[in-house]
Amino acid sequence: MLTIDELKVALDADAGLVRAIDGLSTAIRRGETFALVGESGCGKSMTALALMRLLPDNGSVTSGRIDIEGHDVLALPESSMRAVRGGRIGMIFQEPATSLNPVMRVGEQIVEAIEAHTELRGEAARARAIEWLGRVGIPEPQRRIDEYPFRLSGGQKQRVMIAMTLACEPDFLIADEPTTALDVTIQAQILDLLRQLQREQGMGMLLITHDLPWSRAWRSRWR
Numbered sequence: 001m002l003t004i005d006e007l008k009v010a011l012d013a014d015a016g017l018v019r020a021i022d023g024l025s026t027a028i029r030r031g032e033t034f035a036l037v038g039e040s041g042c043g044k045s046m047t048a049l050a051l052m053r054l055l056p057d058n059g060s061v062t063s064g065r066i067d068i069e070g071h072d073v074l075a076l077p078e079s080s081m082r083a084v085r086g087g088r089i090g091m092i093f094q095e096p097a098t099s100l101n102p103v104m105r106v107g108e109q110i111v112e113a114i115e116a117h118t119e120l121r122g123e124a125a126r127a128r129a130i131e132w133l134g135r136v137g138i139p140e141p142q143r144r145i146d147e148y149p150f151r152l153s154g155g156q157k158q159r160v161m162i163a164m165t166l167a168c169e170p171d172f173l174i175a176d177e178p179t180t181a182l183d184v185t186i187q188a189q190i191l192d193l194l195r196q197l198q199r200e201q202g203m204g205m206l207l208i209t210h211d212l213p214w215s216r217a218w219r220s221r222w223r
């Protein structure tokens with residue numbers, strides 16, 4: 001269970017203090033999907049970043065509580081937070097191109113994540129990476145694992161990000177506008193993939209969008 005209780009986040013901007021989140025409360029169980037929908041600038045990404053404790057330097061949680069499976073996230077030392085990030089909560093961002101390292105082969109990046117968050121090492125981690133590339137629909141994963149990100153389309157990069165995030169077997173997944181940067185035809189495919197994997201893995205999912213028509217489409221697909 002992921003619970004957010006009366007969360008408040010403030011950002012210290014040039015124009016003054018921005019109260020980006022002003023008392024948000026919700027709870028997401030494993031296996032459940034929670035859609036956070038709202039106009040641009042309403043604080044959706046700050047919510048995601050607060051959960052991961054990755055707020056910008058000028059931002060901070062001013063009050064409230066975040067609890068993951070009984071752990072008080074805001075009280076954890078940074079060293080424990082590194083295991084939570086990626087391990088308990090995975091995150092997929094809007095822009096897959098900027099989340100992947102352009103000078104590292106995609107396989108190396110996935111293997112690095114797997115080795116950081118699971119017991120697998122070396123060839124076993126590589127085999128798991130290939131397996132995940134196949135599961136997210138990358139054709140010829142044995143060959144494409146050694147490709148650099150620039151060789152992949154936007155949709156394929158987002159698939160790689162999903163593979164990298166889910167290969168670490170998180171309990172919860174935050175997807176912050178995961179399809180906004182993609183072509184409309186690809187958006188539906190990525191969404192279907194997320195839904196399928198969420199069911200298979202039994203993750204709790206926080207799905208974020210600014211796009212109300214899309215959130216309706218998501219709802220109908222999610223049934």
Ligand SMILES: Nc1ncnc2c1ncn2[C@@H]1O[C@H](COP(=O)(O)OP(=O)(O)O)[C@@H](O)[C@H]1O
Nearest residue numbers: 011013018020039040041042043044045046056
């Ligand atoms: N680094 C920052 N410094 C100051 N204000 C910021 C910063 N990043 C975002 N904001 C402001 O915080 C509010 C919430 O932003 P955000 O969570 O990114 O919105 P969204 O719902 O579009 O994801 C917005 O008003 C935005 O202008």
Ligand SMILES: [Mg+2]
Nearest residue numbers: 044045046176
């Ligand atoms: Mg945002």
